[in-house]
Amino acid sequence: MELYLQTLANGISLGSLYALIAIGYTMVYGILRLINFAHADLLMVAGYIAFYGIMVFALPWWFSFLIAIALTALLGVSIEKIAYRPLRNAPRISVLISAIGVSFLLENLGIVAIGARPKSFPRPEELVWNIKLGDISFLSLTVIIPIVTLLLLVAVTYMVNKTKTGTAMRAVSRDFETASLMAVDVNKVVSTTFLVGSSLAAVGGILYSLQYPQIDPLMGVFPGLKCFIAAVMGGIGSIPGAMLGGFILGMGEVFLVAFMPELSGYRDAFAFVILIFILLFKPTGILGENVVEKV
Amino acid sequence: MDSRQNIKRLLTLGLILLSCLVLFFAQGFLSSFNIRILNLAAIFVILGASMNLVLGFTGMFSLGHAGFMCVGAYVSAILTMSPASKELIYYMEPIIPPLANVHWPVFPAIVMAGVVAAFFGFLIGFPALRLRDDYLAIATLGFGEIIRIIVTNTITITNGSLGLKDIPSIKSLWIYWGFAIATIWILKQLINSSWGYAFKAIRDNEIAAEAMGIDVFKHKLLSFTVGAFFAGLAGALMGHLITSVDPTMFRFLFTFQILLIIVLGGLGSLTGSVIAGVVVTVSMEFLRFVEQPINLFGLIIPGIPGMRMVIFSLLLLMVILFYRQGLMGTREFNWDWILDKLGVARRKERGVA
């Protein structure tokens, strides 16, 4: 029972982290039909900026986190401007290659600038402490992560569904060309999407660094891939879908490791196996819509 | 007989002789370090050409090449290692009996590596090739990772994360370049055949290709399986070049390097893949100096690890953003072009392969 509760708590925590990161993928995909491979590396960038803010510039943790989020968001927007926008009318393969190129550039710049060796991420006392509840004890993060995620999800959902910017976003994701003909400033919408998605990635990256306090230049790669898978699983382009996918994936992973430890070596394969099943049997994902190519 | 046809045959023969001569002298006079780089280049030529078949010619964005290399490397290694060294290396858990005593010669083992990788390619392609573009990319990437994770966990076959050592070493340029030239020839024949045009048709317009009677799925599977075969072959050669393999070798980094080669050379040009394969591999080695400390007139500049990959990622971005067709576009090396430049008379003829 204790193990069960403990696992459930871990599952919720990891699941919400995945959900947070998956939203960025799904938003960008919804608008540009592009897997933003660089999204994963934004986690790492945010982690490192926060790390240097606290350790080198001795900033208060919350201020350092804010700076990390702001700079990461800026980076996300710039990536789109420099590496994706010029290729908007190019074959899809070119944009994907560009995305992979950016991702590799960020990872290796990380290695060049700060070295490949992992650094341990500081855990501010105000944020991370042990909670004892009867017989089970867990980190405060197990509670903080889902709460932060929930708040941000509500905010994003509100923005997409209720604000003018959100309406423009939905219009662009439905039909890029028509939206631009209807005087929607497509470039602005795309930039906003990257701004929001990258900020969420930054928050995800910081929370991830707090939860697993070892950061290295390649730390984003696996969570990034998994969150993309979560987005596909939920139905790419759908924000509630990304949340659902993130939760299912996080839960599944935690439960697999807790209850079938003999399979834990396959932990990272789990996500891919799910992905392949989804793509084969319901490529539109759980909450996705059907898209038929016009002949 | 057409005189121009004869000239072309003579030129081809001459080129073959010349390459043999170059290989002969290179083998005799180059340092073993430089020979090793050239061998590595041959492996990357095979990888580039075969991934170009899948990505450049058939238009399938597959990122699973590293996974197939991994399969090939392990198959050839396990088949060729001596029973004695297997007993020594598998000290965590012994290798399963049927594999413990196999001891194949290198050549059939390398071909077998290709066959097994092709079989994996077929199995993976069967479900995955129903997907397109970025979905295919992420699914094949996933399969590549799954292969790697399985290899890490099936200890009684692969020795798990400890990897394999003592793989019979091959040093001769002839073998690596022999395989590379054979690969290029086979792929060239395939691409210029009716099947090659079917691949290009699928790349250009899948719906029209299907309407013209082409079984799109079957052709995609063929292209993908052939690509996997050569990836397996290259993986096997890689194992014999560095005489050890472990699962971490075949991370996504490999696929990235191959991607760089085909983008640089031109998506849809075998010639481009060959040139870029050699250039990228050689400059990758040449640029090693930036990652090592340099002593410049007494001033010591520390080496910066990772710098090479920064340079190459930037290069990839530059090419894709500003010079998308790469070195060769979709053009290929051909004698006609050279003869025309030289002003050799040309009879009105149209080639058909």
Add this chain to the structure above:
Amino acid sequence: MGNSLLVTDNITMQFGGLRAVSDLALQIAPRQIVGLIGPNGAGKTTAFNMITGVYKPTLGKISFDGKDITGLKPNQITELGIARTFQNIRLFSSMSVLENVLLSKHVRLKANPLEAILGLPRYSKARKRHYEECMELLDQVQLADLADEKATSLPYGKQRRLEIARALATQPQVILLDEPAAGMNPQESLELMEFIAKIREQFGLTVLMIEHHMEVVMGICEHIVVLDHGVTIAQGTPTEIQNNQQVIEAYLGAVDEIA
């Protein structure tokens, strides 16, 4: 009708809540030229897509030459002898005019890839024969002197003709033309009509065409089917259709064209 070559037995296509085509019943005799007309969104292209296997009809059955072809894949249907062109031209952009046509012969090739790689005689001979057939075909459609040009560099009208040539190269019994005269001026349309009549004679073809140019439809089709909102509102000879009150109403905006 016992002697029909292509029969659609009340085929229906349902997309979610939208019934794009309902109960379409066609009986097309060999060597007949049939026109499929109707306002935009009437379901004409959807009907084509069902016949050529792009969509599987929700209800109903399609048979060709006595065989049930419902639910076959597009390439299988082409292999059996039904070829098509596309409303929005879909040529293979990286290939020459000749290569575009030669590609259609791939389905008729009886050899395996290994024979091709090794250049064995069964493959080389078949390939040589296909090459000659395609050059002859290009000659017949007056594109032979452009054989080595890039297909997409041709002027629009010639691209349309190449689309037809490419479909012909698959050796079909039935050809489906999706708006072959789209974007053509009256002179070009006239030439196209002659061209269609000519290929019908030459290849013994049966033709089913979607067309908006009424002078083309009325001038060449022996039988006309009118769709409106997916429903067949009339079938008959050009004269019958021209005098059909329901058709005139459906086409109100185009009355002048019909007359």
